[in-house]
Amino acid sequence: MLLRQIAATVLVLILLGLSALTLAAQSPGGTYLPAVMREGRVQTPTPQLTPTAAPTNTGLPTSTPTATASPSPTRCNTSVQMVQNPSFETDWEPWATTDGEVFRVTCSMDGLYGLGFGGDNGEFERVTQELSASVPEWAETGAVYFSWLMASEDVTTYPYDGFSLQLWGKSQEGDTNVLHSEVYNTDNRAAWYTTRLAIPSAPALRGRPLRLALVAATDDSYPTWWCIDNVRVVFACGDQVP
Numbered sequence: 001m002l003l004r005q006i007a008a009t010v011l012v013l014i015l016l017g018l019s020a021l022t023l024a025a026q027s028p029g030g031t032y033l034p035a036v037m038r039e040g041r042v043q044t045p046t047p048q049l050t051p052t053a054a055p056t057n058t059g060l061p062t063s064t065p066t067a068t069a070s071p072s073p074t075r076c077n078t079s080v081q082m083v084q085n086p087s088f089e090t091d092w093e094p095w096a097t098t099d100g101e102v103f104r105v106t107c108s109m110d111g112l113y114g115l116g117f118g119g120d121n122g123e124f125e126r127v128t129q130e131l132s133a134s135v136p137e138w139a140e141t142g143a144v145y146f147s148w149l150m151a152s153e154d155v156t157t158y159p160y161d162g163f164s165l166q167l168w169g170k171s172q173e174g175d176t177n178v179l180h181s182e183v184y185n186t187d188n189r190a191a192w193y194t195t196r197l198a199i200p201s202a203p204a205l206r207g208r209p210l211r212l213a214l215v216a217a218t219d220d221s222y223p224t225w226w227c228i229d230n231v232r233v234v235f236a237c238g239d240q241v242p
């Protein structure tokens with residue numbers, strides 16, 4: 001009898017366990033889904049994300065080739081000196097005296113000759129050169145040079161006498177002064193010096209013709225004399241900076 005009761009109890013327990021497992025596998029709505037199908041439904045949203053990311057990559061190659069191609073063909077790296085007969089060694093041409101009397105003298109920074117300005121009281125002298133070529137279209141920087149030697153009987157404290165180099169941009173509306181550099185009786189004497197002046201905004205002068213003027217003026221007492229040589233106007237681009 002005891003064995004039968006034990007066997008019946010075990011049978012009841014097995015039946016109760018099976019019914020509990022069946023209830024646990026059912027969804028709340030009552031429909032039962034196998035584990036494999038549930039896994040399949042979970043995985044379906046992830047593939048939809050990959051196509052949306054792909055079009056953003058296609059835009060990148062179109063921008064990178066244009067950035068690498070543009071700098072190499074337009075590279076500019078040269079310079080030009082625009083003044084003819086800059087050291088006054090081949091007579092006067094194409095310089096011209098437009099005021100006063102200026103002498104080509106054996107006083108020079110380079111070669112044998114330079115131009116002598118002043119030397120007397122009450123003088124006004126001017127020598128000019130129309131530069132034969134216009135400012136090149138590739139000009140990015142520019143500078144003017146000239147060498148000078150000065151002797152003076154005037155004071156060293158006040159600028160009574162002066163020499164000036166002037167660069168003019170020519171146009172139909174009228175010439176405009178690009179720069180001027182002056183040497184007064186107050187500056188250093190009895191030795192050669194070379195002045196360099198950077199041309200402001202050289203690209204704005206592209207295509208324009210230029211005129212160079214060397215001008216000296218002395219007052220009524222204690223004269224000053226200047227020897228001028230090696231006058232240059234240089235334009236450059238790229239790594240070349242005059």
Ligand SMILES: [Ca+2]
Nearest residue numbers: 087108110113
């Ligand atoms: Ca010379």
Ligand SMILES: [Ca+2]
Nearest residue numbers: 154219221222
């Ligand atoms: Ca003077």
